[in-house]
Amino acid sequence: MASVRDVLRIGLTGxxxxxxxxxxxxxxxxxxxxxxxxxxxxxxxxxGTPGLAAVVDAFGADVLAADGSLDRAALAAVVFADADARRRLDGIVHPLVRARATELAGAAPPDAVVVHDVPLLVETGQASSYDLVLVVQAEEGIRVARLVQRGLTAEDARARMGAQASDEDRRAVADVVLDNSGTHEELAAQVDRFWADRVAPVLG
Known part of the structure; x- marks a missing residue:
């Protein structure tokens, strides 16, 4: 089994x-x-997981659905507008996520390129954990339109965007920034350049 030091570790966020x-x-x-x-x-x-038990201990049985699974909408209603509640939730979930991510990365073969897809990479101060940090960005109006297509209101979309790190904060830790304000083909071409310029030389 590979250790995480044997692989190229890329932190992907946006x-x-x-x-x-x-x-x-x-x-x-x-x-x-x-x-x-x-x-x-x-x-x-x-x-059945310790994680769910800890969430219920912290926030009560009202965050459970009828079948015993986590009612994500109910939990979101509790934590989204309450910074202390969100910190409590993060304190439960983030260590569990990091431990499992480390386990999965450690199972990768020695020559692997392991991409850690971490939405809150900047917010949780993880940038220094990776060999490269790859940031995806897009114009605000385009992001709002995409989220509206997913079913959010424009107001909700902007609120969720505002609760995350700013583009400036992400760029400050980025080794490479990809602009996804254009077409899928344009984005794929940028990924190709990133792979050729920053990944392939490491692979040899």
């Missing part, structure tokens, strides 16, 4: 609606191993 998941898929198509923090965050609070 604000909601920026297209980070699209970049993650493009990197996976080029052979990268994807460690998806959002997916792990769902796994660590599945029914």
């Amino acid at each position: 604000g909601i609606g920026s297209g980070k998941s699209t970049v993650s898929a493009l990197l996976a198509a080029r052979g990268a191993v994807i460690v998806d923090a959002d997916r792990i965050a769902r796994e660590v609070v599945e029914p």
